[in-house]
Amino acid sequence: MEKPTKCVHEQEIITPDGNFLARYSEKGLCELAFPTARATAGKASPDAIPGCVRSWHDLTRKALLAALAGHAPERLPPLDFARGTVFQQSVWKALGRIRHGRTTSYGELAREIGRPKAVRALGGACGANPIPVLVPCHRVLGAHNSLGGFSGGLDWKRKLLSREGSWTEAHP
DNA sequence: TCCAATATTATGC
DNA sequence: GCATAATATTGGA
Numbered sequence: 001m002e003k004p005t006k007c008v009h010e011q012e013i014i015t016p017d018g019n020f021l022a023r024y025s026e027k028g029l030c031e032l033a034f035p036t037a038r039a040t041a042g043k044a045s046p047d048a049i050p051g052c053v054r055s056w057h058d059l060t061r062k063a064l065l066a067a068l069a070g071h072a073p074e075r076l077p078p079l080d081f082a083r084g085t086v087f088q089q090s091v092w093k094a095l096g097r098i099r100h101g102r103t104t105s106y107g108e109l110a111r112e113i114g115r116p117k118a119v120r121a122l123g124g125a126c127g128a129n130p131i132p133v134l135v136p137c138h139r140v141l142g143a144h145n146s147l148g149g150f151s152g153g154l155d156w157k158r159k160l161l162s163r164e165g166s167w168t169e170a171h172p
Numbered sequence: 173t174c175c176a177a178t179a180t181t182a183t184g185c
Numbered sequence: 186g187c188a189t190a191a192t193a194t195t196g197g198a
Contacts, residue, residue, distance in 0.1 A: 087194065106180055110193090121194035123179040128195085142180070149179030157179090175198085184189085 009049045011057045015068055017159075022060050024053045028078030029060055031130040034152035060134070067133050070163035072100035076134060084128065087115075091125040095135050101164050103139045106148070127151055133160065145171050 008030065013020040018035025056077040063073035081089045090113045098104055106126075110119045129137045132152055138160045142148045150157035161167035 085195080110180090115193070117181095117191090118193045119180045120178065120192060121180095124177090124194060125179095127179050137179085140179080143182090147179085151179080154179095173198105175196105177195090178193105180192090182189105182191090185187085 009053050011049070011053070013057075013061050013064055015065055017068055020064060022057060024056055025080045025082070027080040027082065028056060029131060029134075030080040030083065032060070032064075032132060032134060034132065034156060063134055067160075068163070070165070073134070079131060079135070081130075083130065084125075087113075087118075087121070088125040088128055091122055092129055092131075092135050092137075095126070095129070095137055095140070098136050098139045100136075101166055103141050103161070103166050105141055105143050107143050109140060123148070132156075139164075139166065 009024045011022050011024070013022055015035075020035055021033040022029060023031040023033075059075055059077040063076050066073040081092055084092065091109065094109055094112050106119045106122050107116070110116050110122045113122075115122070126137045126140055127149065129135055129151065132138065132150075138150060138157045140148065147154055147157060158167060
């Protein structure tokens with residue numbers, strides 16, 4: 001929507017599931033990308049990054065590894081949602097309140113932010129979520145427990161839910 | 173400013 | 186179960 005933040009630093013996070021790419025602005029973590037098969041980063045000079053970014057990155061790495069391992073992260077880095085619209089920020093904020101191991105539906109979420117009929121738009125907001133996994137957009141299912149969709153691919157959504165214990169192959 | 177697209181949902185067959 | 190209409194928000198022509 002608006003102008004992108006100025007200096008963004010990219011850092012890689014090595015996980016058993018691949019290498020994630022985290023991007024930081026001056027305010028905090030602003031984007032987290034799923035592993036891409038190709039080697040993207042690896043050129044960021046460690047000395048060129050601000051100290052705060054390093055501590056954020058440490059938090060991010062721990063949180064991400066915890067989430068991938070199937071348990072709730074104890075602490076999250078500051079998240080920078082500045083690039084989203086107000087509506088989207090409301091959605092992402094609401095997403096952050098979903099407890100680990102729980103799921104919700106697009107309709108419920110829409111009600112929670114005061115726009116009960118904006119379910120479709122809400123789907124778009126979830127898709128625009130720049131920080132998957134840490135902002136649990138994967139815990140949102142359809143009204144009849146259908147999977148819906150996922151930015152990084154439905155495989156990831158199923159995998160994440162499965163590790164949290166929220167997804168049994170044949171769900172009720 | 174208008175138009176098309178969307179990670180939905182409720183209804184009807 | 187599948188097709189259809191209704192709905193809010195976004196991004197681009």
